[in-house]
Amino acid sequence: MKYLALIIMCFLSASIISLIGVFILLSLNLIGNADSDFRNLPYGIAIGVNFCLGLGTFPVFLNLNDRVRSNQMWSALSFFFLPIVFVFFTLLAMWDQPWPGILFCMPYLVILVVLFLRYRKRIKADNSRI
Structure with missing residues (x-):
């Protein structure tokens, strides 16, 4: 359940x-300044x-296996492999302007890194008690 x-x-x-970032960029007319039906499209792209x-983070459930949880490399791969592949393909899809893809992906990756570090710290603490 914790995963x-x-x-x-x-x-x-x-x-x-x-969404806060998209709202700020739309308020400053840096994106979506055309008067069309697609003005609010960046909100949907951010959620999508x-x-x-x-x-892509669902392989984190592999950490239920003791072998994956005890090995730091396998645990990191279960957290980050598919999200990083998705970011790579997003950057390839937006090759002419990669910054929107990076800006949409960065909050998720930063939060995932923080949660992974907290998870590994908790695993380390649990192993030291034994």
Whole structure:
């Protein structure tokens, strides 16, 4: 249950940060300044990118296996491999302007790094008690 809570917390907090960023950029007329039906499209893109990153974090459930949880490299791969592959493909898709893709992905990755470090610290503390 703690892994599902990790994914949901990471998705929700990254989505809120991304939406605040999109709101600020739209308020400053840096993006979406054309008068069309697609003015609010960056909000949907921000949620969609975070949703795809959240789906890519589902291998974190591999940490239920003792072998994966005890090995720091396998644990890190279960947290980060698919989200980093998704970010790489997003950057390839936006090769002419990669910064929007980076800005949409960074909040999720930063929060995932923080949660991974907290997770590893807790695993280390649990192993030292034994």
